[in-house]
Amino acid sequence: MVPGSDVATEAVGLRTHPLTSVVQGALWAAAASVGLISSIFTGDGWGDMNALLSLAISLVGGLVLGMGFGFLTWRFTRYVIDGTELRINSGIITKASRRIPYERIQSVDIAEPLVARIFGLAELRIEMAGGKDSRTSLRFLSLADARDLRRVLLARAHGTSPDDAPADEQRSIITVVSPERVMIGTVLSLDFLFAAVGSIALIVGAIWFGQFVVALGGIIPLGTWLAQIIAKRILQQWDFTLSRGDRGLRIERGLLSRTSQTIPYARVQGIAIKEPFVWRRFGWLRLEVDVAGYASHGDDEGVDSSSILLPIADRALADAVIAELIPGFATDVPRTAAPRRSRAFAPIGWRYRWVGANERTFVAREGWIERTTSIVPHHKTQSVELRQGPLQRRRRLATVEVHTPQGPVDADGRNLDADEARAVVLAQLARARAARG
Incomplete structure (x- = not known):
């Protein structure tokens, strides 16, 4: 039965899955163990029996307390879908x-954290x-x-009946990024190389x-940094699949924890093209997207990956994906570049700073180690x-900032000629007003 379709169910409400308490207990036990292991690394070491006993107590205590709290949370939580x-x-x-x-x-969206995934459960976001x-x-x-409830909510959000919505939305695959390519791209990134070589x-x-x-x-800070890079760029982007449907693009990714994220076309605020130094030699790049509502959220691991549109791609694929979300975009536009006298603020990077626009989009580029468009x-x-x-005034420079919601897109033209910057601002204001009709 479709959730929310029964009148009695609407009045009483539905509970989440009873195994929620078990999953909550396992998460608490894991968190307690991680904290204790960190203290062991900086304290008495693994050879101390007291440390091992404390670890066992943390596991059991975290599991019991977590299950108790999880049961109470489950017992007093209900959700109701009405008209x-x-x-x-x-x-x-x-x-x-x-x-x-x-x-x-x-x-x-649907998220499957590792512990929940073991029990066949998922979180609805x-x-x-x-x-x-x-x-x-x-x-x-x-x-x-979770999938059925997502279908019902999206149908009602778009003003259609859940009975008319297909059980499985018809989607076409745009690309699947293989784990091998993700790993190669990670290994060839400068921060990974620095962390690995330093360790x-x-x-x-x-x-x-x-x-x-x-x-x-x-060693500990570098090792932690290395682990975070691997978690964010390999484990979280494992088996990355990008597909399209009637309501937007869908991203499915993750090795241990699996996430199914939908990007509605209307919510895309901007796209950032990231070209790391080594990747540019191979013609590779990464796409990140500004989606309204995702800026302040991170994953359970504390790493925000909801902005990744493509973890690694060549130029042709990237252009095709950008065109799906921003029709009529172009990076080859008339440009206003930073003048030579701005090198006092960026001795090398000033050469790579410019802004431009066509009839559909505003474009800003900067960066010489990692180029960002x-x-x-x-x-x-x-x-x-x-x-x-004050220093910019002395050198007749100014910065143009095109504001978008908080996210990876940073469409600023830094240290442009002051007169040209003022003209860019007025022109962009006119384009924005005209685009809104």
């Missing part, structure tokens, strides 16, 4: 009722328009129920000079600012 809104009632001591009108729903608390989550549902050099130096404890202060449709321009500091 106008989704309502989530929760709270053990203090009761809360979150009401989500269908017309405010922007997208509905509902993104709404506006506000800092624009995300609402339902933890946890069976994967089949190896410290370990070799510690062994050679017999100062392992002293070197540990550098930001593309913003004119009708998505929120405001335009001309900024000039």
Whole structure:
């Protein structure tokens, strides 16, 4: 039965999956263990029986406490789908009722954290328009129920009947990025090379000079950095699949934790093309997208990957994907470049700074180690600012800022000629007004 289609169910509400308490307990146990392991690394070490006993207590204690809290949360949480809104009632001591009108729903995503995935469960993430608390989550549902509920909510958000919505939306695959290519791209990135070479050099130096404890202060931060790079760029982008449907592009990714994310066409605020130094030799690049409502959210691991549109691609594929979201875009546009006298602010980078526009988009480029090209449709321009500091005034320079929602897109023209910058601002304001009709 489609959730919300039964009158009695609408009155009473539905609970999430009973195994939610087990998943919550496992997450608490894992968090407690990670914290204790970190203290062991900087404390007595693995050989101490007290440390091992503390680890066992943390595992058991975290599991028991987490399951207890998870059970109470599950017991007092219900969700109701009626004719106008989704309502989530929760709270053990203090009761809360979150009401989500269908017309405010922007997208509905499915996340499968590792522990939940083991039990066949998933988290439903509902993104709404506006506000800092624009995300609402339902933890946890069976994967089949999560997909069915997503279908129902998206149908009602678009003003159609859930009975008319197909069980499986017809989608066409745009590209599948193989894990091998993701790994090669990660290995050939400068930050990975620096972290890996630095860690190896410290370990070799510690062994050679017999100062392992002293070197540990550098090995741990570099090792942590290396692990974060691997988690964000390999594990989270594993088996990256990009497909298109009637309502937007869908991204499915992840090795341990799996995520299914939808990017509605209307919510795209801009796209950033990132070209790392080594990748440029192979013609590779990365696409990141500004999506309204995703800026303030990160993944459970603390890394925000919701902005990745393509983790690695060649120019032809990237252009085709950008054209899906921003028809009529172009990077070969009339340019206003930073003058030579701006080199005092960027001795090398000034050569690579310019802005330009065509009839559809505003484009800004900068960066000589990692080249970044930001593309913003004119009708998505929120405001335009001309900024000039005291040193810039002395050199007759100014910075143009085209404001978009917080995210990876940074469409700024830094240290342009002051007169040209003022002309760019006025022209962009006129284009934005005309694009909005």
